[in-house]
Amino acid sequence: MQTIKAAVCREFGKPLTIEDVKLAEPGPGQVAVDMDAVAICHSDISMAEGIWGGFLPAIYGHEGAGRITAVGPGVTNFKPGDSVCVTLLATCGICPQCSAGTPTLCQNRVSSTTGPVFDSDGSPMEHGLSCAAFAEKVVVQERQIVKIPDDMPKDAASLISCGVITGVGAAVLTADIRPGQDVVVIGAGGVGLNAIQGAYIAGARRIVAVDMLPEKLEVAKEFGATDGILASNEKPWREAMAVMGKGADAVLVAVGAIQAYQTAPRYLARGGKMVIVGMPAAGAKADYQPLALASTMQGYIGSFMGGVVIQRDIPWMVDLYQQGRLKLDQLISKRWSLDQINDAIADTNSGAARRNVIMFD
Numbered sequence: 001m002q003t004i005k006a007a008v009c010r011e012f013g014k015p016l017t018i019e020d021v022k023l024a025e026p027g028p029g030q031v032a033v034d035m036d037a038v039a040i041c042h043s044d045i046s047m048a049e050g051i052w053g054g055f056l057p058a059i060y061g062h063e064g065a066g067r068i069t070a071v072g073p074g075v076t077n078f079k080p081g082d083s084v085c086v087t088l089l090a091t092c093g094i095c096p097q098c099s100a101g102t103p104t105l106c107q108n109r110v111s112s113t114t115g116p117v118f119d120s121d122g123s124p125m126e127h128g129l130s131c132a133a134f135a136e137k138v139v140v141q142e143r144q145i146v147k148i149p150d151d152m153p154k155d156a157a158s159l160i161s162c163g164v165i166t167g168v169g170a171a172v173l174t175a176d177i178r179p180g181q182d183v184v185v186i187g188a189g190g191v192g193l194n195a196i197q198g199a200y201i202a203g204a205r206r207i208v209a210v211d212m213l214p215e216k217l218e219v220a221k222e223f224g225a226t227d228g229i230l231a232s233n234e235k236p237w238r239e240a241m242a243v244m245g246k247g248a249d250a251v252l253v254a255v256g257a258i259q260a261y262q263t264a265p266r267y268l269a270r271g272g273k274m275v276i277v278g279m280p281a282a283g284a285k286a287d288y289q290p291l292a293l294a295s296t297m298q299g300y301i302g303s304f305m306g307g308v309v310i311q312r313d314i315p316w317m318v319d320l321y322q323q324g325r326l327k328l329d330q331l332i333s334k335r336w337s338l339d340q341i342n343d344a345i346a347d348t349n350s351g352a353a354r355r356n357v358i359m360f361d
Contacts, residue, residue: 001025001118006135007341008125009058012050015342016134021059021125024116026072026139033086033140036154038064038133040341040348040356041162041190042256043279047128048345051281055113058126061134061358062088065148065157075142083152084145085161087310090130091143103143104305110141134341136360146314149322155335155357156328159190160317162305163355164328167194167254168317169306170277172202175250179203184240184248184267186231187255188216190331190355191277193223195252197326200224208240208248213351223327237266247272252303254278261286265298273299331355 004023007016026032044060046052064086068078078084091098092108115127116139125132132138148157167190171177183199185192188211199207200223208227209220217228227243229236241247247269253260256278264274265288293299308314320326333353336344344356 002137004136005338006059006117006132007061007338009048009060010056012048012056016048016345018339018341020120021135022118022120022122023135023137023139024118026070027116028073029075029142030072030116030139031068031075031078031142031145032070033066033084033138033145034069035064035066035086035133035136035138035360037066037158037360038358039158039161039163040344040358042348043129043162044134045345045348046256046279046281053282055126057119058128059117059132059134060128062086062129062131063158063162064131064133064138065154065161069137071142078142078145078147083148083150083154083157085148085157085310085314086131086133086138086140087144087146087161087165088129088131089144089305089310090141093143101309102307103309104307134338134358136338146310148314148318152318153329155332155359156321157318158357159328159331159355160314163190163331164194164317164326165308165310165313166277166303166306167191167196168198168201168326169308169313170252170254170275170303171195171198173307174301174303175252175273175275177202177204177250180205181249182206182208182244182246182269184208184210184251185220185225186210186251186253186260186264187278188220188225189254189351192252192254193220193331193354195254195277196220196223196225199252201320201325206244208243210236210240215352219354222330231260237263240267249273250275252277256280258284258286265292268296268298270296271298273301276300276302332357335359
């Protein structure tokens with residue numbers, strides 16, 4: 001084992017602490033990656049706040065990019081020196097879902113409590129979201145990583161590992177937006193901006209961003225939104241319908257606030273679909289009327305990590321970025337060091353940040 005520095009959660013809702021922890025060498029089918037950048041996702045914050053429960057102590061972080069330093073037995077597709085994105089999708093590759101091309105539904109996800117990270121005394125730690133990337137180095141399954149160009153900036157690449165594939169994938173793959181359709185995106189944060197980008201790439205006619213902050217609506221227009229509406233208005237869905245001339249073909253909810261799920265169906269056209277992208281707290285519930293769904297042929301569908309196949313979709317998104325058709329650099333609000341992670345989390349919680357990125361030397 002080697003000793004690395006990591007941001008450790010020892011108590012839910014408390015600041016993370018920078019500590020020395022132990023990291024095992026890569027085993028069969030695993031790789032070790034020196035982290036260059038890891039972005040802060042709201043899911044990491046929710047985990048650290050205990051919203052979804054979990055095992056402590058833990059290391060979170062799952063939206064990263066770096067360079068491979070070692071490979072375990074049986075790894076043939078990667079080698080030391082490769083630049084890679086690191087994702088949380090530690091899939092088995094052989095279950096019916098993986099075999100059918102839907103690995104985000106894998107039945108045999110790798111356990112995060114038997115991972116390669118250990119406390120200084122040798123006791124196990126939670127390998128948060130199968131990555132534990134708030135650390136100098138990670139050991140992950142080779143199925144979790146995708147090779148990227150050596151000259152691609154790692155801060156931009158880190159965003160693809162979760163926020164970008166989640167938002168773009170929700171629009172292009174889950175919602176299956178077609179050219180000429182109208183789309184509403186509720187929440188213009190990091191994931192919402194990528195959902196807007198995805199709708200734009202898919203050829204949507206009108207893309208209406210809905211958010212509580214007027215400044216975020218202006219940013220949304222930089223990423224492809226045609227219109228912006230304040231969620232605090234009395235009946236924002238009526239304003240959206242006036243802009244579109246009808247209801248939306250798809251409404252993508254890119255926030256975890258349960259109120260957004262209560263109101264989202266009001267934006268829908270007949271035959272439209274609501275896509276659940278954000279992650280509400282465990283136990284949170286929204287009401288709906290089955291009769292209304294049946295009579296209007298509307299549907300609600302979940303979207304986990306955009307329903308992507310990372311080995312197929314990340315190279316496509318990297319290519320879009322290199323062409324200038326997918327904005328990544330513009331998503332970064334600020335770059336921080338690992339020692340500043342609690343300040344970066346606080347800034348993320350303020351609601352003003354697009355994406356904060358931790359950079360490693």
